[in-house]
Amino acid sequence: MKRTPGLLLFLVLAVGCTTTSPPTAPPEPVHxxxxxxTDVHGWFNGHDEAPPKGGEPVHYGGLAILSGYVDALRRENxxxxxxxxxxxxxxxxxxxxxxxxxxxxRGYNGLGYAAAAIGNHEFxxxxxxxxxxxxxxxxxxxxxLKQNIANAKFPFLSANLTEKATGQTPSWARRSTxxxxxxxxxxxxxxxxxxxxxxxxxxxxxxLAFGDPVAAAVREAADxxxxxxxxxxxxxxxxxxxxxxxxxHDVASxxxxxxxxxxxxxxxxxxxxxxxxxxxxxxMRHFVNGVPAMQSLAQSREFSTTDLWIDPQxxxxxxxxxxxxxxxxxxxxxxAGTEQCDPRQAPANAQLVPRVFQGQPIAADAKLxxxxxxxxxxxxxxxxxxxxxxxxxxxxxxxxSESELGDLITDALRMATGxxxxxxxxxxxxxxxxxxxxxxxDLFEVSPFxxxxxxxxxxxxxxxxxxxxxxxxxxxxxxxxxxxxTVDAAKDADKPAAARNRLVSxxxxxxxxxxxAALYRVAMADFLxxxxxxxxxxxxxxxxxxxxxxxxxxxxxxxxPALQKMPQPLAPKTEGRVTVVNGPAPVPET
Numbered sequence: 216m217k218r219t220p221g222l223l224l225f226l227v228l229a230v231g232c233t234t235t236s237p238p239t240a241p242p243e244p245v246h247x248x249x250x251x252x253t254d255v256h257g258w259f260n261g262h263d264e265a266p267p268k269g270g271e272p273v274h275y276g277g278l279a280i281l282s283g284y285v286d287a288l289r290r291e292n293x294x295x296x297x298x299x300x301x302x303x304x305x306x307x308x309x310x311x312x313x314x315x316x317x318x319x320x321r322g323y324n325g326l327g328y329a330a331a332a333i334g335n336h337e338f339x340x341x342x343x344x345x346x347x348x349x350x351x352x353x354x355x356x357x358x359x360l361k362q363n364i365a366n367a368k369f370p371f372l373s374a375n376l377t378e379k380a381t382g383q384t385p386s387w388a389r390r391s392t393x394x395x396x397x398x399x400x401x402x403x404x405x406x407x408x409x410x411x412x413x414x415x416x417x418x419x420x421x422x423l424a425f426g427d428p429v430a431a432a433v434r435e436a437a438d439x440x441x442x443x444x445x446x447x448x449x450x451x452x453x454x455x456x457x458x459x460x461x462x463x464h465d466v467a468s469x470x471x472x473x474x475x476x477x478x479x480x481x482x483x484x485x486x487x488x489x490x491x492x493x494x495x496x497x498x499m500r501h502f503v504n505g506v507p508a509m510q511s512l513a514q515s516r517e518f519s520t521t522d523l524w525i526d527p528q529x530x531x532x533x534x535x536x537x538x539x540x541x542x543x544x545x546x547x548x549x550x551a552g553t554e555q556c557d558p559r560q561a562p563a564n565a566q567l568v569p570r571v572f573q574g575q576p577i578a579a580d581a582k583l584x585x586x587x588x589x590x591x592x593x594x595x596x597x598x599x600x601x602x603x604x605x606x607x608x609x610x611x612x613x614x615x616s617e618s619e620l621g622d623l624i625t626d627a628l629r630m631a632t633g634x635x636x637x638x639x640x641x642x643x644x645x646x647x648x649x650x651x652x653x654x655x656x657d658l659f660e661v662s663p664f665x666x667x668x669x670x671x672x673x674x675x676x677x678x679x680x681x682x683x684x685x686x687x688x689x690x691x692x693x694x695x696x697x698x699x700x701t702v703d704a705a706k707d708a709d710k711p712a713a714a715r716n717r718l719v720s721x722x723x724x725x726x727x728x729x730x731x732a733a734l735y736r737v738a739m740a741d742f743l744x745x746x747x748x749x750x751x752x753x754x755x756x757x758x759x760x761x762x763x764x765x766x767x768x769x770x771x772x773x774x775x776p777a778l779q780k781m782p783q784p785l786a787p788k789t790e791g792r793v794t795v796v797n798g799p800a801p802v803p804e805t
Contacts, residue, residue, distance in 0.1 A: 302334025372405020
């Protein structure tokens with residue numbers, strides 16, 4: 216075929232254009248902003264509190280105020296903000312418990328949460344209705360949780376939760392989810408603490424198993440990446456305890472034997488790109504084994520934020536660009552010159568000024584506030600019911616030492632039951648008791664669980680064994696009445712936690728030795744009498760006829776007549792019932 220000069224010229228030009236075109240620029244990294252909350256425990260309406268030394272009361276925390284912060288982040292990062300929670304959403308306030316968590320779910324729906332991990336207290340409500348455990352055939356011990364999940368517009372996740380009968384994830388839960396934001400796919404894995412059966416109402420989880428979180432995370436992360444996830448994070452109800460948040464690369468202040476630390480140290484490098492912790496009500500803001508780990512304080516006081524940059528071409532996180540922002544307290548007003556509004560940390564003569572965040576003034580979301588108003592109105596009368604009890608000062612709670620509130624509660628429980636001894640797990644005491652004329656809501660915040668008073672006939676040896684089991688401090692020390700005991704916090708430090716015996720001595724309150732063979736009537740919550748908080752090895756040795764549970768009144772209401780009989784006003788004090796040697800100075804719980 217004859218080629219014309221014009222055609223040849225066109226082909227030459229076409230080839231030239233093809234070979235000299237500039238290379239395509241690589242796509243810009245996708246910036247994701249991940250906001251994490253944890254252990255809200257029913258505080259959807261926030262807190263009202265005055266400074267201990269006087270001053271203007273403050274309202275802080277709650278989902279309506281959180282919405283103001285999330286909206287500010289979304290305006291700055293449209294389509295790239297992902298909101299997650301690390302578990303324990305419902306249990307803890309009168310306004311949440313009365314409705315079995317319903318307002319919390321509705322609030323999370325309004326905020327647009329992407330996912331929540333399944334915490335141990337998600338199981339506390341038991342069947343739908345007033346009973347917290349099944350009592351008759353047909354009662355579903357998971358009924359309230361299933362109802363909340365059905366009403367949620369976001370999935371509840373746990374990759375290590377299975378049914379014992381099938382070995383499979385329950386139909387009402389999911390192991391993970393993938394969300395798309397900014398054009399990138401983020402895989403989210405949920406994990407539950409394997410300790411769940413010990414730290415919830417055991418009767419509600421007998422059909423469930425809580426397996427190895429490391430193996431579950433490795434399997435699920437591989438599956439998510441095979442399904443196209445560009446990045447993978449974990450939201451876990453397994454937390455840490457770190458004291459210093461200033462240097463994200465310095466983990467010296469983090470307790471090494473906490474679940475979050477154990478998990479991240481055991482995880483193969485590169486498995487996940489970020490970790491959002493929960494359960495311990497403490498803080499984390501650190502890189503642990505190369506993984507950015509965040510945990511904010513509990514009860515809707517603050518949130519955490521991590522910035523990830525994802526290379527969409529390589530489908531990986533640019534680790535050197537990851538940012539762990541400081542924790543953010545939920546305030547509409549802050550003390551001048553600060554970014555916080557905690558009345559207990561109010562600077563002297565400080566003034567409250569409007570909060571500005573990301574250049575935006577923060578206000579509570581009016582729609583969420585209106586959503587919550589009917590729930591608050593329905594509990595107002597009960598919350599403000601006078602108890603005819605006065606306190607001369609704040610009764611504080613401590614997790615790893617004797618506390619003023621622990622002494623008060625165990626004395627009241629002992630008085631209410633006529634027992635020789637009373638014990639209370641520190642984890643059951645959920646708030647300080649304020650000074651002044653008390654109302655029912657004050658006691659509910661201290662003791663929100665619907666446990667029942669139990670009296671267990673225990674030998675002296677069994678009492679000592681119960682104290683020994685708690686002497687590691689992993690779940691806090693037992694608060695006691697009628698006893699004195701000493702713990703050496705440094706003893707057996709080289710042994711695994713389960714093998715440690717840090718108990719040094721035990722006596723009766725008058726200093727007399729405890730008789731190993733004698734029977735003593737010991738008052739406690741039925742949660743402990745059923746073996747909760749690690750006491751199963753001793754409680755399962757006790758014959759059922761020596762365990763008497765009064766199901767006619769919950770333990771909270773049983774305490775009120777005893778508190779009323781005590782000399783008023785109640786004065787906070789400790790008596791040396793729990794002595795801890797070779798340990799750090801006690802730190803009150805927030």
